[in-house]
Amino acid sequence: ALTMRPLSKMDIDLAVNRAHPWYDIGQINIEELEGADLVLREEGSETRRVLETALGERGITPNVVMEVDRDALREAAVEGLGAGIISEAEFRSGMGLKIVRIANADIYTEAFIVCLKERAEKRLVKALLGISETLNATESS
Numbered sequence: 001a002l003t004m005r006p007l008s009k010m011d012i013d014l015a016v017n018r019a020h021p022w023y024d025i026g027q028i029n030i031e032e033l034e035g036a037d038l039v040l041r042e043e044g045s046e047t048r049r050v051l052e053t054a055l056g057e058r059g060i061t062p063n064v065v066m067e068v069d070r071d072a073l074r075e076a077a078v079e080g081l082g083a084g085i086i087s088e089a090e091f092r093s094g095m096g097l098k099i100v101r102i103a104n105a106d107i108y109t110e111a112f113i114v115c116l117k118e119r120a121e122k123r124l125v126k127a128l129l130g131i132s133e134t135l136n137a138t139e140s141s
Contacts, residue, residue, distance in 0.1 A: 001117040005132045008089070012051055012107040014100040015077045015084040015091060022083065022100045030058060030105040037082035038062040039073050046109045047087045054107045 016023050022032075033055065041048040055062065065082045066072075070090055077084035078095050087109055091099055113132050119125050 002114055003117045003120045003129070004112050004114045005129055007111040007113050007132045007135065009108050009110050010087045010089040011101070012047055012109065013086060013088050013091065013102065015074065015086045015097045016100055017078055017080050017096050018098075019080050020083065023098055025100065026098075027101040027103040030054065030060060030102050030107075033062045033102075034060050036062050037065045039066045039068060039076040039082045039084040040064055041073060041085060042067055042069055047085060047090075050107055050109055051085050054105050058105075 014022065014028070022028055040051070063082075066076050068076060070086070073084040073086060074092075074095060074097065076082065077097055083100070084097075086099075088099070091097075113128060115125050115129075120129060
């Protein structure tokens with residue numbers, strides 16, 4: 001049996017360059033992704049999966065211009081090929097990119113701490129689980 005505790009929740013955002021129309025806006029509604037040029041992460045990416053789920057639930061079809069790994073996604077956004085879909089935790093400032101939030105959709109990924117139930121009372125594991133509880137209590141308030 002396993003013990004599982006939430007560790008963090010990371011929003012899915014858009015990375016755009018200075019020339020992109022959304023650069024100065026800071027946030028958009030998910031409906032604005034209809035027909036928009038997007039650079040997606042590769043198949044199997046959790047970031048991509050949660051975005052596609054949210055788009056599918058609303059019947060929104062963007063124009064997917066590329067499917068790439070994380071590093072290539074930043075490069076494609078810098079070059080203005082489209083808005084890159086990126087986890088807030090993976091975004092690094094610089095390169096002329098800015099985060100644009102999706103205001104009216106709760107799109108995120110989560111990270112968890114998982115351990116064997118019989119090891120949950122070990123000193124170090126218990127401390128780590130306690131830290132995750134503290135982090136989550138802080139984020140909730």
